[in-house]
Amino acid sequence: MEIHLRKIKPEYFTLSGKEVSQVWQHDISIIKGEHLQIVAPSGSGKTSLIHFIYGLRKDYSGTILYDNVNIKKFSTEDFSAFRQNKISVIFQDLRLFENQTARENIEIKRVLNPYHQPGAIDRMARKLGIENKLNQQVKICSYGEQQRIAIIRALMQPFEFLLLDEPYSHLDEENKNKAMELIDEECDQRNAAMVFADLKPLNFFTGEKIVYL
Amino acid sequence: MLLTYKNIQPLITSGKNVFSKWIGYFGLWIGVVLLLVSLQLFINIQQLLKENTPRKSGGYDFISISKIITNENMGMDNSFTKTDLNKLKLQPDIADVAPLISNKFRVQATAGDLIPFSTDLFLESINDNFIDTIPPTFSWQPGQLVVPIILSSDFLEIYNVFAPAQDLPQLSQKTISSVNIILECTGPYGKQNFKCNIVALSDRINSVLVPSSFMRWSNWHFMEDTTVHASRIYIKTKDANDPALISYLDQQGYHLNKDKVKFSRIKSVLQNIVSALGVFGILVIVLSLMLFSFYLQLMIAKSKSNLRLLLTLGYSPQWLATSVAKTWLPIYILIIVTALIVTEILHLLFLQFSFVSNAELPYLLHWIVWLATIVLLALTMLINLRLVKKELQIIL
Numbered sequence: 001m002e003i004h005l006r007k008i009k010p011e012y013f014t015l016s017g018k019e020v021s022q023v024w025q026h027d028i029s030i031i032k033g034e035h036l037q038i039v040a041p042s043g044s045g046k047t048s049l050i051h052f053i054y055g056l057r058k059d060y061s062g063t064i065l066y067d068n069v070n071i072k073k074f075s076t077e078d079f080s081a082f083r084q085n086k087i088s089v090i091f092q093d094l095r096l097f098e099n100q101t102a103r104e105n106i107e108i109k110r111v112l113n114p115y116h117q118p119g120a121i122d123r124m125a126r127k128l129g130i131e132n133k134l135n136q137q138v139k140i141c142s143y144g145e146q147q148r149i150a151i152i153r154a155l156m157q158p159f160e161f162l163l164l165d166e167p168y169s170h171l172d173e174e175n176k177n178k179a180m181e182l183i184d185e186e187c188d189q190r191n192a193a194m195v196f197a198d199l200k201p202l203n204f205f206t207g208e209k210i211v212y213l
Numbered sequence: 214m215l216l217t218y219k220n221i222q223p224l225i226t227s228g229k230n231v232f233s234k235w236i237g238y239f240g241l242w243i244g245v246v247l248l249l250v251s252l253q254l255f256i257n258i259q260q261l262l263k264e265n266t267p268r269k270s271g272g273y274d275f276i277s278i279s280k281i282i283t284n285e286n287m288g289m290d291n292s293f294t295k296t297d298l299n300k301l302k303l304q305p306d307i308a309d310v311a312p313l314i315s316n317k318f319r320v321q322a323t324a325g326d327l328i329p330f331s332t333d334l335f336l337e338s339i340n341d342n343f344i345d346t347i348p349p350t351f352s353w354q355p356g357q358l359v360v361p362i363i364l365s366s367d368f369l370e371i372y373n374v375f376a377p378a379q380d381l382p383q384l385s386q387k388t389i390s391s392v393n394i395i396l397e398c399t400g401p402y403g404k405q406n407f408k409c410n411i412v413a414l415s416d417r418i419n420s421v422l423v424p425s426s427f428m429r430w431s432n433w434h435f436m437e438d439t440t441v442h443a444s445r446i447y448i449k450t451k452d453a454n455d456p457a458l459i460s461y462l463d464q465q466g467y468h469l470n471k472d473k474v475k476f477s478r479i480k481s482v483l484q485n486i487v488s489a490l491g492v493f494g495i496l497v498i499v500l501s502l503m504l505f506s507f508y509l510q511l512m513i514a515k516s517k518s519n520l521r522l523l524l525t526l527g528y529s530p531q532w533l534a535t536s537v538a539k540t541w542l543p544i545y546i547l548i549i550v551t552a553l554i555v556t557e558i559l560h561l562l563f564l565q566f567s568f569v570s571n572a573e574l575p576y577l578l579h580w581i582v583w584l585a586t587i588v589l590l591a592l593t594m595l596i597n598l599r600l601v602k603k604e605l606q607i608i609l
Binding site for chain 2: 079082100
């Protein structure tokens with residue numbers, strides 16, 4: 001699968017000639033196995049871009065193509081199929097079920113299209129240091145813990161593209177590296193592309209594509 | 214896939230107010246019971262009254278009419294003329310008309326040695342198509358000394374009432390056919406005895422019926438008279454209770470035996486009551502489904518953010534709608550099965566206590582009731598599924 005961004009721009013944006021964006025109103029292709037970093041300060045539309053690609057919002061001009069098909073033409077059923085098999089996401093606002101436990105939150109994604117056995121939840125939680133939080137309600141977990149729960153949830157399914165929207169904002173350096181390692185490992189296993197939106201470039205990877213919004 | 218509704222059940226909250234849900238279930242149950250019971254009762258009444266209405270055959274009523282005898286027309290010829298008959302035949306509600314032709318000569322009946330009685334008798338004949346019980350032996354040809362007779366079952370009943378007081382033996386429907394009756398026919402042009410056999414009993418026609426061929430032959434043979442005098446005629450109609458027909462007959466000054474149409478009237482009143490019950494049942498079902506729809510809207514509104522997140526995570530709207538709708542399947546099946554059991558019990562009670570005893574009604578519910586049950590279940594599930602889908606579309 002390939003994702004193409006063709007001259008997209010949020011409808012509510014008015015770009016002056018002075019602004020330099022390597023994404024808005026440009027053509028960008030993302031192919032399997034590739035790492036793409038989108039770097040931009042707050043308020044420049046990173047989250048909007050992730051939502052556009054994931055199909056949550058349609059208020060943009062230009063076209064986004066999954067395998068050369070305009071996603072604006074997709075039905076909700078089409079999106080469901082893509083979100084179960086091809087594309088996974090870690091939202092900046094996490095989007096967890098607050099009254100459910102961490103395990104239940106992860107399991108609800110896993111059972112949808114199981115890529116891992118249930119044991120993988122414990123293994124990943126151990127790796128990210130939240131194994132003792134698995135049976136705790138999400139609403140009483142810290143934001144950093146919730147971020148790690150959201151990361152594990154996103155890794156439960158098969159995917160060819162992983163979208164990450166500031167996934168480490170509340171993690172310390174050590175936990176950030178552990179999470180990065182896990183994500184990298186999982187993407188490698190699937191030969192998946194990673195689209196990474198953050199405030200500044202990460203120094204974890206080498207050789208990835210960096211574009212500035 | 215491992216995926217079942219159980220996985221998402223905790224995310225779809227119905228809130229603490231489940232009262233409306235249970236009221237809805239109860240209402241639905243009442244509605245289904247009312248509908249099924251009224252359907253079965255309607256069929257029972259239809260079948261019972263059909264079996265027991267000799268006047269009704271092939272969907273037709275047979276009723277007798279005569280001209281009203283008043284002080285003014287008393288002593289005049291009150292028989293039906295050919296014109297009267299033709300006018301009646303032209304009526305759209307009347308399918309056919311047949312006069313009852315009576316004997317003009319004197320007839321005396323004796324029952325031989327077994328039952329020592331003798332009486333003056335009248336004989337009548339009518340078109341065979343109007344007789345409810347007509348055996349193949351009911352025919353006569355000139356020269357034949359045995360005349361078959363069809364007797365009104367009312368006459369047998371009356372005989373059995375007065376027989377013991379007169380030291381006469383009571384007769385069953387079976388033994389009556391073996392009683393030998395001698396008919397003594399006397400007229401100015403001759404006298405002859407005939408043996409006669411009662412070959413059938415009629416519930417429809419209150420008379421002593423002989424074959425038309427015998428009546429024609431004997432009226433000519435003993436009286437040399439071939440004119441037809443019919444003071445009573447039978448009409449064949451789709452509905453003896455048709456107000457248009459009754460008012461036409463009244464206008465013409467014809468007398469209709471009201472007793473005879475009473476049965477039909479009871480039947481139509483009963484069927485109207487039962488139909489009203491059925492309509493009420495449908496109304497209750499519609500109301501409870503509406504209550505369900507409110508409950509469903511409330512449930513989906515309360516779980517809106519969770520459902521939206523499930524869709525974001527990749528859950529298919531179709532799967533969500535089907536799974537949510539399917540959760541009601543067991544309770545719907547329970548409602549329908551218990552309603553069927555109640556209907557069956559009421560049907561058995563009806564069979565046991567019904568005012569008309571009839572062994573021909575089966576113990577099991579009629580197939581139409583089963584069909585209605587299946588249709589009802591399918592319809593309820595379909596409505597439910599559509600409702601859930603519609604509500605999900607709103608939050609998408």
